[in-house]
Amino acid sequence: MTCWVGSKSVVNVQVAVEDNFLDYYVIIGNIKEILSQYTDITGKGVVPPKWSFGYWQSKISYKSAEETLEIAKSLREAEIPCDVIHLDTHWFKEEGPKDFEKPDAEPEVDLTDIFNMASDQFKGEIDNLKGKIDALKKELEKKDESLKSMKRRKVHKIVPKKNVKLAPPKIKIPVLKTLIKP
Known part of the structure; x- marks a missing residue:
C-alpha cells in the first residue's frame, strides 16, 4: 500500500492499494480514547519489570x-x-x-x-x-x-505489477443535506 500525505489541503490524501480490499480504521474521540482504541488494534505495551x-x-x-x-x-x-x-x-x-x-x-x-x-x-x-x-x-x-x-545473491529491482492501479481509489462519501421545509 502506498499513501501520499502532506498536502496543504485536507481533501487531498491519496491511497493506492495492490488489492481489491483495504481495511480502513477511523478512530474518533479525545486523545485518551484514541490511544486506547489504537492500542486495542495494535496491541498494548508491556510494563517493564x-x-x-x-x-x-x-x-x-x-x-x-x-x-x-x-x-x-x-x-x-x-x-x-x-x-x-x-x-x-x-x-x-x-x-x-x-x-x-x-x-x-x-x-x-x-x-x-x-x-x-x-x-x-x-x-x-x-x-x-x-x-x-x-x-x-x-x-x-x-x-x-x-x-x-549462502552464496552471494543478486539484487533484484522491485517494480509494480503491470495491472496495478497507482491512482487513488474512488471513494464515494454520502453527503448529508439538511432538509428544509418550504
Missing part, C-alpha cells in the same frame, strides 16, 4: 571488578537501594564471556559477591537473563552458519 524503575548505578566504565565491588559495597553501607549496576563494554575482552580483563596477571575476581548484593528480585532477573543470553548465542551461531553457506 519492577526492578527496571529502580536506581541504576552507572558511569562511563568501571576499570576492574574490584572497583565495581567497592561501589556495590559502598551503596549497601550507605543503605542506598540499587537495582542495577551497569557495566559498560570497556572491560569486555571480545565477543564472548564477559570477564574483566586481567592486566599484569591480576588474579581473577569472582563477580558473585556483586550479584549477591543485588536485590532478590533482580537475582531472578539475572538467572532469566543468563538463560536468554545462552539461547540467543545458539540462535546467532545457527544464523552465522547459514550466512556463511
Whole structure:
C-alpha cells in the first residue's frame, strides 16, 4: 500500500492499494480514547519489570571488578537501594564471556559477591537473563552458519505489477443535506 500525505489541503490524501480490499480504521474521540482504541488494534505495551524503575548505578566504565565491588559495597553501607549496576563494554575482552580483563596477571575476581548484593528480585532477573543470553548465542551461531553457506545473491529491482492501479481509489462519501421545509 502506498499513501501520499502532506498536502496543504485536507481533501487531498491519496491511497493506492495492490488489492481489491483495504481495511480502513477511523478512530474518533479525545486523545485518551484514541490511544486506547489504537492500542486495542495494535496491541498494548508491556510494563517493564519492577526492578527496571529502580536506581541504576552507572558511569562511563568501571576499570576492574574490584572497583565495581567497592561501589556495590559502598551503596549497601550507605543503605542506598540499587537495582542495577551497569557495566559498560570497556572491560569486555571480545565477543564472548564477559570477564574483566586481567592486566599484569591480576588474579581473577569472582563477580558473585556483586550479584549477591543485588536485590532478590533482580537475582531472578539475572538467572532469566543468563538463560536468554545462552539461547540467543545458539540462535546467532545457527544464523552465522547459514550466512556463511549462502552464496552471494543478486539484487533484484522491485517494480509494480503491470495491472496495478497507482491512482487513488474512488471513494464515494454520502453527503448529508439538511432538509428544509418550504
